[in-house]
Amino acid sequence: MSNTVIKVENLGKQYRLGDIGTGTISHDLNRWWARVRGKEDPFLKLGEVNDRTQKGISDFVWALKDVSFDVNQGDVLGIIGKNGAGKSTLLKILSRTTSPTTGSYKVKGRIASLLEVGTGFHPELSGRENIFLNGAILGMTKSEIKSKFDEIVDFSGVERYIDTPVKRYSSGMYVRLAFGVAAHLESEILIVDEVLAVGDQEFQDKCIGKMKNVSSSGRTVIFVSHNMAAVKSLCTKGILMSKGSIQYQGSMQETVQEYIKGMHQHSKFEINLKEYRTYKSSIIEFSKVELENLTEGSNKIYFNKNIKINFVIDCFEKIDNALLDCKINTIDGVELIHAMNQYSGELHSMDIGSYSLNLELQNNLQPGTYNLTFGIHRADGRTLEYVENCLPIEILSIASDDSTGHKYDFKLGYVRANSDWRLQKI
Amino acid sequence: MSNNEEWDLIVKPKSSWFEFNFKEIWRYRDLLFMFVKRDIVSTYKQTILGPLWFFIQPILTALTFTIIFGNIANLSTDDKPKFLFYLAGTTCWNYFADCLNSTSGTFINNAGIFGKVYFPRLISPLSVVISSVLKFLIQFLLFVAVFIVMYFNDANLQPNKLMLLIPFLVLLMGIMGLGLGIIVSSFTTKYRDLRFLISFGIQLFMYITPVILPLSQFKGIMKKVVMANPMTPIIETFKAAFLGVPNDYSVNGLFYTTAFTVVVFCLAILIFNKVEKSFMDTV
Structure with missing residues (x-):
C-alpha cells in the first residue's frame, strides 16, 4: 500500500538497570574496545526479556524487542x-x-x-x-x-x-x-x-x-x-x-x-492480614484471605462478575454459632454494603482446627475501587477477629464477556439496584 | 512496498558522526526566537529595576576590582584608567563565562522538555548563546558610553583600528563558549562530576586570563600558561582596541584562538550528535 x-x-531498545554512573566508564571503554576490534557490543548480548517481577541475571534489559x-x-x-x-x-x-x-x-x-x-x-x-x-x-x-x-x-x-x-x-x-x-x-x-x-x-x-x-x-x-x-x-x-x-x-x-x-492467566491475590487486624483474640483468626477470579495477580474484578473470596480460618477454641461478616467500603470510607451469615439465617460453629471458608458476593458495584473488611464475632456480638479494609478490589469498567460491559466512561452511584422496568403501550 | 518511496524521516540507531542539520534548525527558528525571548524576559520578571540589572552587575564588578585590585592591592593596569581597564575585562569575561556556564547545563536543565518533545536539541544551547550575545551588547554599550566619557577627560586612551575586530571577537567568544559548554553538558549527562568542576573552574580560569592583571605583569612560566589560554588574545585585543596597543602586542595570538575555537566547536558538534540521540536514558 x-x-x-x-x-x-524490528525496533529494539535496551536499558541498563541500576545506578547509572557507576561503572559506566569501564563499560564505555569495553564497548569502544570491542568496536575497535570489529566485534559485537559485549553488552547487547546480555539483554533478556523484560519482566519486572522477576530478578534478572544481567544488568541490561530489553524494554522493546523486535x-x-x-x-x-x-x-x-x-x-x-x-x-x-x-x-x-x-x-x-x-x-x-x-x-x-x-x-x-x-x-x-x-x-x-x-x-x-x-x-x-x-x-x-x-x-x-x-x-x-x-x-x-x-x-x-x-x-x-x-x-x-x-x-x-x-x-x-x-x-x-x-x-x-x-x-x-x-x-x-x-x-x-x-x-x-x-x-x-x-x-x-x-x-x-x-x-x-x-x-x-x-x-x-x-x-x-x-x-x-x-x-x-x-x-x-x-x-x-x-x-x-x-x-x-x-x-x-x-x-x-x-x-x-x-x-x-x-x-x-x-x-x-x-x-x-x-489477564485471566494468574488468578489469585493474597494479602498480609497482620497489618489490617484491628481486633484479635486467642480464640480464632483468619490465617489466609484470597481473592479469586481476578486478573493478572492483582485485585481487579470484571464488571458484574461475582466476587469470590476464599478464607482459611484457624480455630483454637470451640466456638458455637459464630457470626461471620463482610463489609464493603468506598475508598473514602463510606460503608456501602454489609454481608453476614446471619442475614440468610445460618450461623457457623467450629471446633479446634483449621477450616476453609468460601464466600461469594453478588457484584452490583459500579466501576471503581472498594475496600473489604472481614470479621468473626460471637453470637452475642463480641468481636473475636476483625481485619479492616484488608482487601482492596477494583471493579473494572468492562465485563468479562464484553457484551454487558459498562459502556460509558461515567458512573453514577456505587451500587446498581436490581430493577425491573415494564413498558406498555396504552 | 517500493524502496524508492519518499520518507520524510528515517530514524536508525546510529547515524553518521558529523551531521549538522541546518535545515531543521532553520525550520525551528521560531522556537529559537521564543527561547531567547523567554531567557531575556523571565530573568528580570518581578524585579523593580528590571533590565537595569544588566548595567548594575558589570559596573559593580568593575568598581569592586578597581577598589580591591587597583587601589588596595595597587596592581598595575599599564597606566590605563583603572575602572575602564577592569570594565573591559569583566564585560568580555562575563560574556564568555555566561555562554560557557549556561550551555554546560543544556542537557540536565532541559531534561524535562527534552524527554517529552522532539526539536533539534542544538536549539537550546544556541538560544542561550544568543541571549548572552544580547546581554553582552547591552553591556558593551555601557562600556562604550563610559569609554567616550573618559576619552574626552583622559589623554591616555588610544582607540585604533583593532576595533574593527570586535564583531569577530564576539563571535569567537560565543562559539568557544558554546563549544566548551556543549562538551561539558554532553559529559554531565553521564558523569555529574563535571558540573561541580565547571562552576568554580570558570572562576579559577579567570585568573589565568588577563582580566585583572595585564599580560605585561605575568612573568616566566605563568606567562606561558596565560599565553596558552585561548581567551588571552581575545581580551588583549579587546583592550588594545580601546585603550591603546601595548608594545608587546601581537595579533598572531588570535590565529591560535581561532584554530582552537574551530577544533573545539567541531569536536562539540560531534559529541553532541552522539549524545543527543539517547541522553534521556542516562541523564
Whole structure:
C-alpha cells in the first residue's frame, strides 16, 4: 500500500538497570574496545526479556524487542498493555526523545507528540507568552500560532487571565491552556500518551472529543491508554504489547479482547492480614484471605462478575454459632454494603482446627475501587477477629464477556439496584 | 512496498558522526526566537529595576576590582584608567563565562522538555548563546558610553583600528563558549562530576586570563600558561582596541584562538550528535 505513513521495522531498545554512573566508564571503554576490534557490543548480548517481577541475571534489559508494524494514513492506532510492557518506550522512540538500540522506522509527514500537557511552560511568563512558547516547542511556527491564538484562548476559557503569569493560574486553568495549545496542533501524525486523560470529567470529554475530531479529519493518531472504554471508542486499530514485544495486532475490538483474555492467566491475590487486624483474640483468626477470579495477580474484578473470596480460618477454641461478616467500603470510607451469615439465617460453629471458608458476593458495584473488611464475632456480638479494609478490589469498567460491559466512561452511584422496568403501550 | 518511496524521516540507531542539520534548525527558528525571548524576559520578571540589572552587575564588578585590585592591592593596569581597564575585562569575561556556564547545563536543565518533545536539541544551547550575545551588547554599550566619557577627560586612551575586530571577537567568544559548554553538558549527562568542576573552574580560569592583571605583569612560566589560554588574545585585543596597543602586542595570538575555537566547536558538534540521540536514558 502506498499510504503507509509510519513503518516500524524490528525496533529494539535496551536499558541498563541500576545506578547509572557507576561503572559506566569501564563499560564505555569495553564497548569502544570491542568496536575497535570489529566485534559485537559485549553488552547487547546480555539483554533478556523484560519482566519486572522477576530478578534478572544481567544488568541490561530489553524494554522493546523486535517490534514491527505499519500505520496507514487516517488510522487511529491504540496501543495497550500492562505497565512495563513497553508502550511508553515505543512512544518515546516514535516521538524521537530517545533513539532505538536496534531497528529503524520511517515516517511520512510531520509528527507531533503529546506525552505531557504544558511541556516547557515557564511559570514567570504570561499565558499569552506561554501559548507562543509552548506552540513553538510542539513544532508550530509563529504565524501558525498567531492564526490560532484566538481559538486557543477561546477553547481554554482563560481570556481574563491571558496576561497574568501562569504561576498564578489554578491548576485547572493551567491544564486547560496547555491542552488548548496542544489541541490546535496541525501535524499529519499525532502521538498521544494517556497523561492527557488526567483532569476532570469535562476536560476528559473535551480531550476525547477533540481527538475524535482530529482522526475524522483524516490525520493519523497513535494513542496509548489504560482506559479500555476510551481506546475502544476512539481507535480503529490496536496493538497489544507484552514484555517489550507485540503480542497481538488487529482491530481495536479484538485487541482489547485479547488483552482481557491475557489477564485471566494468574488468578489469585493474597494479602498480609497482620497489618489490617484491628481486633484479635486467642480464640480464632483468619490465617489466609484470597481473592479469586481476578486478573493478572492483582485485585481487579470484571464488571458484574461475582466476587469470590476464599478464607482459611484457624480455630483454637470451640466456638458455637459464630457470626461471620463482610463489609464493603468506598475508598473514602463510606460503608456501602454489609454481608453476614446471619442475614440468610445460618450461623457457623467450629471446633479446634483449621477450616476453609468460601464466600461469594453478588457484584452490583459500579466501576471503581472498594475496600473489604472481614470479621468473626460471637453470637452475642463480641468481636473475636476483625481485619479492616484488608482487601482492596477494583471493579473494572468492562465485563468479562464484553457484551454487558459498562459502556460509558461515567458512573453514577456505587451500587446498581436490581430493577425491573415494564413498558406498555396504552 | 517500493524502496524508492519518499520518507520524510528515517530514524536508525546510529547515524553518521558529523551531521549538522541546518535545515531543521532553520525550520525551528521560531522556537529559537521564543527561547531567547523567554531567557531575556523571565530573568528580570518581578524585579523593580528590571533590565537595569544588566548595567548594575558589570559596573559593580568593575568598581569592586578597581577598589580591591587597583587601589588596595595597587596592581598595575599599564597606566590605563583603572575602572575602564577592569570594565573591559569583566564585560568580555562575563560574556564568555555566561555562554560557557549556561550551555554546560543544556542537557540536565532541559531534561524535562527534552524527554517529552522532539526539536533539534542544538536549539537550546544556541538560544542561550544568543541571549548572552544580547546581554553582552547591552553591556558593551555601557562600556562604550563610559569609554567616550573618559576619552574626552583622559589623554591616555588610544582607540585604533583593532576595533574593527570586535564583531569577530564576539563571535569567537560565543562559539568557544558554546563549544566548551556543549562538551561539558554532553559529559554531565553521564558523569555529574563535571558540573561541580565547571562552576568554580570558570572562576579559577579567570585568573589565568588577563582580566585583572595585564599580560605585561605575568612573568616566566605563568606567562606561558596565560599565553596558552585561548581567551588571552581575545581580551588583549579587546583592550588594545580601546585603550591603546601595548608594545608587546601581537595579533598572531588570535590565529591560535581561532584554530582552537574551530577544533573545539567541531569536536562539540560531534559529541553532541552522539549524545543527543539517547541522553534521556542516562541523564
